[in-house]
Amino acid sequence: MSDFKAVQRTHTCGELRASDAGKTVRLNGWLHRWRDHGGLLFVDVRDRYGLTQVVFRPDILDRETMKLAGHVRAETVIAVEGVVGLRPEGMINTEMPTGEIEVVAGKLAVLNESKTPPFEIAEETTAAEELRLRYRYLDLRRNFLKDKLILRHKVCLAIRNYLSARDFLEIETPLLMRSTPEGARDYIVPSRTARGKFYALPQSPQLLKQMLMISGFDKYFQLARCLRDEDLRADRQPEHTQIDMEMSFVTMDDIFAVIEGLMQHLFKEILGIDLVIPFPRLTYAEAMSRYGIDKPDTRYGLTITDLSDIVAGCGFKVFAEIVAAGKTVKAICAPGQAGLSRKQVGQWEETAKSAGAKGLAYILYGADGPRSSIAKFLGPEIMQQIASATAATTGDAVFIVADDKTVCEGVLGRLRIEMAREWGLADPRRFEFLWVHAFPLFEYNPEIGRFDAMHNIVTSPYAEDLALLEEGRSTPLAAVDPHHPWARVRANQYDLVLNGTEIASGGIRNHRRDIQQQILNILGIDDERAERMFGFLLEALEYGAPPHGGIAPGLDRLVAVMTGSDSIRDVIAFPKTTAAQSLMDGAPAEIDDKQLHELGLAIVDKK
């Protein structure tokens, strides 16, 4: 094939129609399937645009060409020249966009042969993901993945157009930067020119986009790669892409409005779906008490009800004593589940226990009256009150947890998700967005014996909570006490939740050095260390830093939801396994001794 020009395609495999009949065309592509009738031979040629049927006819072609065509196998790269013909009466394939025509072959050239692929390049595959990841380039030939990457491209393009039209500037920030002691474990890159020193790959461009605000670029965005060396999940890869944004002179409402507009645009433009804006808002406290989680899936009910007042002083000692001790009794109502067997109820109790509950009480409101292991202690009146509080009617089941408020919420939140999954309560065709805001700024961490940033160390406190920062230094309350002043500081922090997935996170930042420094101090970073680690940020805040804030939607998670993917691996061209390995290229891999030597590194323990 010395002269490819002579066989180069004139059309793609997805574009020929009946109106092209009579044209002489050339197609290039992969041989998808063949149907050899001994005389007649049909071949489907595939490229990313589609499939076109090519027919090889012995009455037209010489014996050599027929023989060659008869021996071409799956995934061979071929070039075909022929005449577009209308298919005979009754032979039209209405399943295919090109189904009205076929290319009557005149010439065939093999551009490259293919080994038998380890799995079929078919619409559906049952091949294990491990195998598909090893041969990712073959898996990407399948529409299943190909279409998702195409949709991802459209999302990226629409984001750029939308934000650019609203005066946002896309500005790149470095991948090699200094390690800062925040959040996740860093990926580290050794420096050759400064031996013994290291760059870190950014967990996000957080500080850099703040520097851009200080530079005066008041509307910034970037499709930014973010790297974190933490354990993986279906929705977590070591590198992911954020639609990173930051704005100056804005309030939370301004940022919500930009994101609501962006999401509305993306869903309309790409999926043809009309989103209703503005999105509902919940405070963190409301989300936790109603759903037991800070990223609730609001496509289904099963909300949490507080029963403490009802069961205070009731005949069931366990409940009464818990309430007397200042703890809580909470419940969720599962509609239509009164028929659960003893075994099924036991399985939910196991789930509750694994989530931290000591037990799980239940009341099954059957047609012949409520059934419950604690019915005789509660009595009919209390059970009636529980029914009306949880809006349970005949046929429903109520599950009750008694413990600390946070344990109750955590357990019932978990049960809620598991039950919705078990009973298929979440409608996959619905997209329910929700803002969660007013997070606590700090969270007590018993492991290290001090407060941690709940989200981000640069998030600003509510102005009316500023006094609590100082109050926390002299309070007689223990750090673990939920009424500790620092535990009560609310943050200008907000998350965007979509169908129970955290899709974006952001906040209004500290633009005053004194407040930022005070927060770092509370987080256990003294002035000396703050200077060393964040000196550049603190210094920049002293040169007229404007009020600013931002947000960063996760592109992978967003596209995963938009394409109905269970894992973000399906919307990433070359993802890694849960052990952060790339099965295709074998990364991570050892490097040469010479490379180690140049960097001044030695491997101490290979494990």
Add this chain to the structure above:
RNA sequence: GGGGUUGUAGUUCAGUUUGGUUAGAACGUCUGCCUGUCACGCAGAAGGUCGCGAGUUCGAGUCUCGUCAACCCCGCCA
């Protein structure tokens, strides 16, 4: 770091509960036949380190222990 699921022809699986003759099926591959198929059809053939390593046993795909990998979850992480 912890819990769970899975691992048997190229691929997807059955066989493991109850250890016992030659480890099966489908798809794919190869050969032959077939002139309107489109998951073409028909006939035949080849194809196995039962993830890996120990152990128990007369005998292990099957039982025990360890180990590796993929996936899901907790911890961890935006």
